[in-house]
Amino acid sequence: MKKTMLPDLLRLTAPVRETLDALPASMAVIGVGADGQSVTVDLDRSPHVLVSTCGGGGTSTILRTLTAQFLHHGAHALVLDLKMISQQWARGLPTVTYRDDVADIHDALVGLADELRRRIDVVDRHGSGVGLLRLVVVFEYGDATLRRLARDWETVRQPGDPRVSPALTALTDVLFAGDMVRMNVFFNGDPTLSVLGLEGREQFSTVVLGRVPAGTWRRFAPAVGPAPKDRGGLNRGRVHVVQGGDTVRQTQVLTLTDPEALGRAAGIC
Template sequence: MTDGNTSIWGLLYRYASGQPLNGSGGYRYLSPGAGRWPGWKRQAYRLGLPALTLLTAVRPRDGLALLALAVILIGWRGRRTMAQRRFHREYIAPTLEAIRTPLGLALGVKLHVDPSLGNLTPRLAKPLSPAEVATRRWYGEHVEPVLRWTPERAQRGLWAVQLWVRPATSKLEVFRRPGEQVGPRIELNIKTPYLTSEQRLLISSIINSKIPVADLVESWNQVGVEVMARWIVRKRPPASCGYAQVLEHIDRLKEWEFYLGQGVGDKPIILSLQDDSPHIAISAGTGAGKSVLAQLLAAQVLRRGGRVIILDRKGSHRWALGMPGVDYCTKPHQMHDALVKHAGVADQRNDDALHEEEGWDPGPRVLVICEELNATIGQLVNYWAEVREKSDPKKSPAVAALADLLFMGRSAKYNVIAIAQMLTARAIGGPEARENFGVRLLARYTTNAWKMLVPEAAMPRSSRTRGRWQLVVGGVATEVQVAFLTAAEVRALAQPAESPDSALSSDVTSNGNKMTLRQASDNGVIPWGYDAAKMRLHRKDEAAPKPCGKDGKAFLYDRAELERWASSGKR
């Protein structure tokens, strides 16, 4: 025979090189290609078995030892192959069939499913008999330690070498291009250039039904000649966050920035009341931690010298009792008076801002916390119905004041936190008022609550982890583990930060009625913030007080002159 495909030499070459003996194409050496095995694996079996047989015949002891090792390896590989086939039979094959049938694609659909996802592999496990349990226990106690001794020592040696060369290899990190870190995933490749939204929705439904893995994040890529879909496990924030993390971040933030907790990858989540929104809506079920979240923000306001107004009929903020800078209102008449008063202050600040330069500081920030707003609005309405005279307006002035704060809070540095289990438009004074809440936080939410408050954002699965919230800003939901603080930690955190020229806990210094400009601003002697007051002094204001001493590097001013300066500025 002289034909290269049918000659004895051609058969020997194909046998030794791992190619199919019939000479058919499509079979690759490194990957399976058209065959079930890659070429290198067929080559290893074809050359290894005769060599092992010959060695056994020439040197029986060595041959039997290698034969025993080969039997162990083949048994281990066979067991693994059987597990892979069962996994393919239970999950991949039925899913591919369900996808191909409606799409009309006989070929060109590839599906990859990581066995480590969820509990896919444990679901396939069958109960063990007592004999199997005993055998596995004996194997784990006597055989596995022997088999793992050499690989473990080799791995430890490799780790030692890596640690030794780390000072040199760390300098090469700058030249390394970061690769895509995907991790366990479900990946679907379809040889078609485009799929409609209905087809993608159908495929997503099939994947979620046939492969029982919960809380997956789905992404589609239709660029190119193939469509690729990927489902990965949603990454989660840390399970807890506390006082140490809060202290680590809050003093680094700007005056209008607030620390909420830790997000995915243990990254701090920062909320801006200047860039994002002046007002915050909090909606969550009972026990989700609404008051914990509110007191975290309140403590940061107090730490920076601001004021906090709490409308709390049920008494959830006992930490605030007796705290400087806090107006704790638990009765309807107290809530009514506080809202009317501060709406007037905010209105005055807005009027003053009209005559000031851009960026003028109206004074310390004021945070208004409205606990259980659904019930609070009703109590304010009932209170006004009891006390109003015939000449008084029918609408509660407190409810109107709350609406005014929502519409003019940014320039006046007034911020409202509205807390409710179901923050309906009626509870907040209408849909127009609710639109002022650019920052919305939800936990233990229902589908109805999510669609009502943030219909523009995709709804993630609600978590039962305590303190786990969804922060929604601009239609984007960010998962965050909110920091939990005890009452003692909140009170400690709320103490104003130390500054070189101020003693914020007192109205005057040890110099009698003399105080620094910062002390006058923080204690309300002058209506402007510290920076705004310094700008007024630099303008050579005729009514500005003259320094009468020094406290360290800071000038001292007479309190009476400061008050006259403040009254002239208001006029």
């Protein structure tokens, strides 16, 4: 394998912290690339991020690290954590709404639709979204949560109700229109077409792939050629970041522990 400048581990230490501090509020560090340069996401240009790995691939760590960076810059977050363990570090933060029950997740997403309409109205009246706080929707355990929302809606839907769960419709609406009003989705998983649809899935313009099967690679990075041979054997924390559908960078992700993420979000580290 060609030698790269990728470290074995990337932590919140001094020069990494200085790099984070120098970024504008719309940007966060995903990790460092094989060329030794930071791999970042700019939510003003690439509004939604999907992270997909096999079990134990560090997906929750990536979401935690990204979320903490945007909270540090004043964003608010809606954390949807059906597993009830993955993002506990954010629970109790004044700028975080944390939901871990499927009924509460449903209601939170429906409320998100109202917030989206309110923000669009602000833009329509004032011509811009200046002054709108960034809202990051952190969707942990995404695939299973979407399926559960769809299944539960079938059990409670009444005559005259929409066929598709309003919670899923709200998520799709945010994926399509959120970039205009500073609403961004971080999704953990590989959303199925039957729930989110092809167009909804295509809204993720930054995709982080780690230890995924070839089929997942073809779905999210068809323009960059065959899946890398090392996709199933990457070191822990080693991923491929696909941006714009045609640019891929092998990356060692930045890893923040729960206490580090909490400190970063609170502005004390």
